[in-house]
Amino acid sequence: MKILYAASEAYPLIKTGGLGDVVYSLPRALNRLGDSVRLVLPGYGQVLDEAGPLDVVAEWDIPGAGTVHHVRILQTQLEGLGERLYLVEVPALFGRPGNPYVQENGIDWPDNAERFTVFSRAVAMLALQSPDPDWQAELVHCHDWQTGLVAAFLSQSPQSPATVFTIHNLSYDGYFSHQDFTRLHLPAAWWSPDYIEFYGGFSMLKAGLVFSDRVTTVSPSYAKEICTPEFGYRFDGLLMFMGDKLTGILNGIDLDTWNPASDRYLAAHYGAIRNRIKSKRINKTDLLQTVGLPDNDAPLLGFIGRLVHQKGIDLVATMLPELFEQSTAQVVILGSGDKLFESSLLALAKQHPERLHVFIGYSESLAHKIEAGCDLFLMPSRFEPCGLNQMYSLHYGTPPIVNDTGGLADTVVDTTPTTLKNRTANGFVFRETSADALLDCTLRALDCLAHPRAWHQVCRTGMQQALGWEASARHYQQLYQLEISP
Numbered sequence: 001m002k003i004l005y006a007a008s009e010a011y012p013l014i015k016t017g018g019l020g021d022v023v024y025s026l027p028r029a030l031n032r033l034g035d036s037v038r039l040v041l042p043g044y045g046q047v048l049d050e051a052g053p054l055d056v057v058a059e060w061d062i063p064g065a066g067t068v069h070h071v072r073i074l075q076t077q078l079e080g081l082g083e084r085l086y087l088v089e090v091p092a093l094f095g096r097p098g099n100p101y102v103q104e105n106g107i108d109w110p111d112n113a114e115r116f117t118v119f120s121r122a123v124a125m126l127a128l129q130s131p132d133p134d135w136q137a138e139l140v141h142c143h144d145w146q147t148g149l150v151a152a153f154l155s156q157s158p159q160s161p162a163t164v165f166t167i168h169n170l171s172y173d174g175y176f177s178h179q180d181f182t183r184l185h186l187p188a189a190w191w192s193p194d195y196i197e198f199y200g201g202f203s204m205l206k207a208g209l210v211f212s213d214r215v216t217t218v219s220p221s222y223a224k225e226i227c228t229p230e231f232g233y234r235f236d237g238l239l240m241f242m243g244d245k246l247t248g249i250l251n252g253i254d255l256d257t258w259n260p261a262s263d264r265y266l267a268a269h270y271g272a273i274r275n276r277i278k279s280k281r282i283n284k285t286d287l288l289q290t291v292g293l294p295d296n297d298a299p300l301l302g303f304i305g306r307l308v309h310q311k312g313i314d315l316v317a318t319m320l321p322e323l324f325e326q327s328t329a330q331v332v333i334l335g336s337g338d339k340l341f342e343s344s345l346l347a348l349a350k351q352h353p354e355r356l357h358v359f360i361g362y363s364e365s366l367a368h369k370i371e372a373g374c375d376l377f378l379m380p381s382r383f384e385p386c387g388l389n390q391m392y393s394l395h396y397g398t399p400p401i402v403n404d405t406g407g408l409a410d411t412v413v414d415t416t417p418t419t420l421k422n423r424t425a426n427g428f429v430f431r432e433t434s435a436d437a438l439l440d441c442t443l444r445a446l447d448c449l450a451h452p453r454a455w456h457q458v459c460r461t462g463m464q465q466a467l468g469w470e471a472s473a474r475h476y477q478q479l480y481q482l483e484i485s486p
């Protein structure tokens with residue numbers, strides 16, 4: 001099957017979170033199963049610099065907000081990044097350095113509506129007018145709000161390929177004003193609650209939901225949760241009425257990139273049985289040296305993620321002083337995001353320099369070292385569409401401590417006498433979103449760590465879990481098949 005994937009980020013070229021990982025690894029899994037997936041991304045300056053030699057395969061004039069942009073479609077072939085990679089080059093919109101979505105101060109780029117409308121128009125044109133006579137997309141699979149308008153533009157053509165839209169995070173809805181709607185020359189008929197109008201403005205995510213043939217999200221539990229007001233971000237009514245147009249398919253992890261037996265960032269390699277205890281010790285020492293924490297024998301807990309309300313980082317900050325009182329645990333935190341969270345974590349680290357290390361920024365190598373070197377991994381998200389970090393930590397023998405929500409609930413089994421007995425326990429789950437519940441759960445996990453027999457069983461169960469992409473990729477294939485078969 002010929003499938004065009006459209007997204008705003010893809011590892012290793014440009015990544016801010018799990019979306020980048022999925023857009024890299026799911027096409028790889030599908031191509032391995034015999035599909036032909038090509039990928040299209042915005043031509044960010046940083047991406048053009050890193051992508052190597054590029055061919056210009058199409059040039060179009062595309063309307064933006066008040067101007068017409070000369071858009072070039074560049075093509076390359078990069079190991080692992082789709083079967084081909086297309087980049088939409090519009091220097092005025094994507095040629096700037098920095099984060100793809102926000103400025104240095106954390107505030108959205110002011111022209112995001114225009115940037116991702118022009119990108120979506122270009123993707124739709126690429127799908128309809130393939131520059132390669134031997135390759136015509138049968139299906140276009142779009143990811144998150146930045147590509148929401150693709151299916152809307154495609155719906156204007158009678159030859160439109162089938163469309164699938166995946167929600168990676170409903171709380172980012174691509175919401176813009178009526179003024180933007182007009183400036184971007186979107187069809188007047190779309191300004192309706194039945195189409196993309198949304199509470200007085202319009203939502204690009206809603207465009208993806210309304211115009212696509214199928215909607216998926218990244219775990220079965222999140223697919224149910226988003227049909228409720230608590231997690232639905234005002235889309236719950238629309239999603240609830242979708243019936244089986246909406247499916248939840250659990251993400252997988254890329255076992256080439258995230259594999260403790262071959263990970264290039266680790267001081268020592270290991271498997272579920274082979275060298276695990278010895279190598280994890282070496283990795284712990286290496287991590288402690290890297291971050292400058294002192295105690296090799298104290299339990300070590302890690303956190304990696306965007307420092308935003310979703311991830312429950314405030315719950316971690318609230319519980320840490322009490323955790324330090326009640327245990328000898330040390331903690332390492334890697335992340336960036338909300339400036340308030342960043343500064344409160346740095347202040348906390350200053351108060352507890354022997355117990356807490358906070359690294360504000362993005363570091364691929366530190367992320368891998370934390371997954372391997374810690375004893376436990378903290379992921380107390382308020383909601384989590386899927387979550388990759390808890391799966392990486394399961395696979396690295398670093399049991400996760402998670403809230404009972406979304407993809408966390410679908411991948412982590414709490415350690416109890418029953419789950420130890422039936423050998424399903426792989427982590428620690430709390431069920432009330434509060435710092436107290438997180439603290440209790442963390443203390444429970446530390447207690448388990450002190451009981452080697454139970455502890456090693458929990459670690460091994462996580463490591464032996466099937467977390468790769470194959471099963472989920474096959475599930476996507478079945479879904480695609482439903483749309484393209486007559």
Ligand code: ADP
Pocket residue numbers: 016017018019021304305306334335336361362363364367386387388389390
């Ligand atoms: P989300 O997509 O909501 O951010 P996920 O758990 O699905 O959460 O994926 C996060 C991905 O981003 C993981 O690959 C994680 O290692 C990575 N990541 C997040 N923050 C950082 C950081 N500061 N440095 C390195 N990697 C990070």
Ligand code: GLC
Pocket residue numbers: 017018019022168169218251384385386387388407
């Ligand atoms: C989003 C979600 C995360 C998910 C990732 C990849 O960023 O917040 O839960 O794992 O997308 O699908």
